[in-house]
Amino acid sequence: xxxxxxxxxxxxxxxxxxxxxxxxxxxxxxxxxxxxxxxxxxxxxxxxxxxxxxxxxxxxxxxxxxxxxxxxxxxxxxxxxxxxxxxxxxxxxxxxxxxxxxxxxxxxxxxxxxxxxxxxxxxxxxxxxxxxxxxxxxxxxxxxxxxxxxxxxxxxxxxxxxxxxxxxxxxxxxxxxxxxxxxxxxxxxxxxxxxxxxxxxxxxxxxxxxxxxxxxxxxxxxxxxxxxxxxxxxxxxxxxxxxxxxxxxxxxxxxxxxxxxxxxxxxxxxxxxxxxxxxxxxxxxxxxxxxxxxxxxxxxxxxxxxxxxxxxxxxxxxxxxxxxxxxxxxxxxxxxxxxxxxxxxxxxxxxxxxxxxxxxxxxxxxxxxxxxxxxxxxxxxxxxxxxxxxxxxxxxxxxxxxxxxxxxxxxxx
Numbered sequence: 001x002x003x004x005x006x007x008x009x010x011x012x013x014x015x016x017x018x019x020x021x022x023x024x025x026x027x028x029x030x031x032x033x034x035x036x037x038x039x040x041x042x043x044x045x046x047x048x049x050x051x052x053x054x055x056x057x058x059x060x061x062x063x064x065x066x067x068x069x070x071x072x073x074x075x076x077x078x079x080x081x082x083x084x085x086x087x088x089x090x091x092x093x094x095x096x097x098x099x100x101x102x103x104x105x106x107x108x109x110x111x112x113x114x115x116x117x118x119x120x121x122x123x124x125x126x127x128x129x130x131x132x133x134x135x136x137x138x139x140x141x142x143x144x145x146x147x148x149x150x151x152x153x154x155x156x157x158x159x160x161x162x163x164x165x166x167x168x169x170x171x172x173x174x175x176x177x178x179x180x181x182x183x184x185x186x187x188x189x190x191x192x193x194x195x196x197x198x199x200x201x202x203x204x205x206x207x208x209x210x211x212x213x214x215x216x217x218x219x220x221x222x223x224x225x226x227x228x229x230x231x232x233x234x235x236x237x238x239x240x241x242x243x244x245x246x247x248x249x250x251x252x253x254x255x256x257x258x259x260x261x262x263x264x265x266x267x268x269x270x271x272x273x274x275x276x277x278x279x280x281x282x283x284x285x286x287x288x289x290x291x292x293x294x295x296x297x298x299x300x301x302x303x304x305x306x307x308x309x310x311x312x313x314x315x316x317x318x319x320x321x322x323x324x325x326x327x328x329x330x331x332x333x334x335x336x337x338x339x340x341x342x343x344x345x346x347x348x349x350x351x352x353x354x355x356x357x358x359x360x361x362x363x364x365x366x367x368x369x370x371x372x373x374x375x376x377x378x379x380x381x382x383x384x385x386x387x388x389x390x391x392x393x394x395x396x397x398x399x400x401x402x403x404x405x406x407x408x409x410x411x412x413x
Contacts, residue, residue: 049080054095054105054291060266060307061291064101070411076104079405083108088397090368090387092127093290096406097298097380105291113386119271119287126269127384129286129293130365134238136261136296137282138182138345140253141241142316143260145178149248153179153319153344157186160244161215168222176227178244181237182344183228183324188221190232196390197366204235212276215240231325231342235283238345239275242282253280264311265295284366290382296363297373297380320344321361321373337362337372337399351399353407366390370398377410 051073054063067073076096083091092109095102107125115128144150150160157176166173172187180186192204199205211217218236246253257280262270269292273285299306300321303314323341341348343361351358351374363371368387373380381402387394 049077049084051077051104054102057268058266059268059291060295061097061102062100064098064103066096066098066103066409069098069101069103071098071103072409072411075405075409079401080106080108082405083401088401090385090394090397091401092384092386093125093382094401095290095294095382097294097301098410099378100298100302102291102294107290109386118273121271121287123269123289125289126271126287127290127293127369128365128367129288129369129384130284130367131235131238132293132363132365132369132371133282133284133286134235134345135363135371136257136286137238137241138320138343139296139299139312139316140245140257140261140282141178141182141344142312142320144245144248144256146313146316147260149245149256150178153177153182157181157244158219160247161219162247163216163219166216167220170223172223172226173219178241179324179344180227181241181244183342184231184234184237185228185325186218186232186234186237187223187225187227187230188218188232188234189224190221190234192235193233198388207236214275214277214279215243231327238283239279239281243279246279253282261311264309265292265299265306267292267295290384293369293371293384294380294382297371297382300361301373301375301378301380316344320346321348323348335396335399336403351403351407353403354412358407368394368398370402372402374407377407377413379406379410381406 051066053065054061056063066076079094082088093107094104096104109124112121112124116122116126118128141150145152155178156174157178157180158174176186190203192202195201197204207217214236218240242253245256251259267288269289271287272280275281295306299311300317304310304312304317320343322343324344325342326340327342328340337349337351337360339347339349346361347364348361350360358374358376360372360374362373366388368383368385370381370383383398383401385398387397
């Protein structure tokens with residue numbers, strides 16, 4: 001493989017990330033960390049974009065001309081020009097697969113930001129994924145269950161750790177299952193959304209400041225609800241899934257992920273932050289080029305198969321993208337994509353289009369990193385962005401881009 005610095009995985013200290021969040025808070029968010037990242041398509045002009053077939057690389061993708069598959073090239077051109085003209089200023093890159101073929105792959109950002117410094121990244125095409133990492137944690141958990149490394153979603157989560165004891169002990173902690181962790185229903189006292197991430201009083205940042213072993217710190221928290229009863233979005237839960245996979249062995253998490261996911265998916269570049277104990281952070285620490293990010297969605301669109309090779313079971317794909325938790329209250333009605341639930345580290349929802357409700361599922365990350373799969377249209381879309389101010393307008397930009405340009409570009413079935 002053509003791997004950056006001859007490494008598949010490069011790691012860096014995690015506390016640099018906390019310092020960067022503090023910097024964002026002190027600067028009031030600035031320009032969202034992205035600077036002037038729009039205005040130029042890699043290898044092409046900033047406006048008057050003309051569609052081009054993605055370059056062919058030895059990375060497993062079959063590239064195709066969108067027009068040859070019946071897609072509207074005019075709408076794709078309008079989309080890239082709208083980004084370049086500043087209508088969707090947070091978008092850094094867009095990759096699209098239709099009917100299993102890569103039909104568009106454009107990187108628009110030309111400047112790095114402080115998040116690239118967390119891992120020493122110098123490639124504008126490589127992008128922080130933030131919580132898209134959680135969906136990768138879900139895939140790896142499924143592979144571990146498929147292989148018998150972990151017994152199943154009903155496995156007691158504490159059985160995967162060998163800590164001698166826990167603070168705030170409650171017998172109900174024994175009832176927490178792997179499935180509860182996957183669906184963010186552990187029952188712990190936890191709220192990492194209020195105040196927001198760039199606020200120094202955010203619970204997640206406070207946790208990182210005081211804890212070294214994140215899994216132990218999580219399991220030490222007091223329970224406020226029975227396991228499986230109450231949803232609370234929890235980044236540390238996803239990190240702890242990685243710790244559980246490593247504990248179950250025999251491979252380290254890095255080796256497990258490399259051997260059974262990154263190599264089969266032909267991921268050429270991947271960087272990841274480490275926790276203080278040296279564990280890859282599957283809560284928010286992955287960095288990928290958008291073209292490789294898209295592969296995780298295509299893997300699920302094809303039922304767990306990539307280029308004819310089974311990577312994760314079809315049963316796991318189905319279970320992961322099922323709404324185990326109903327979350328219809330999360331999103332404002334003005335959004336173009338409506339969330340309706342949460343699966344095994346994947347969000348579920350729908351677009352309303354041409355009198356139809358298009359069921360879909362997505363991996364989503366801070367700053368509006370979005371990996372969207374719309375099965376009915378055989379469509380997978382990956383967008384990386386720098387919407388780090390997390391305003392309501394920024395929050396809908398990627399979904400609006402998909403609804404306005406990409407879905408209508410697909411030929412009517």
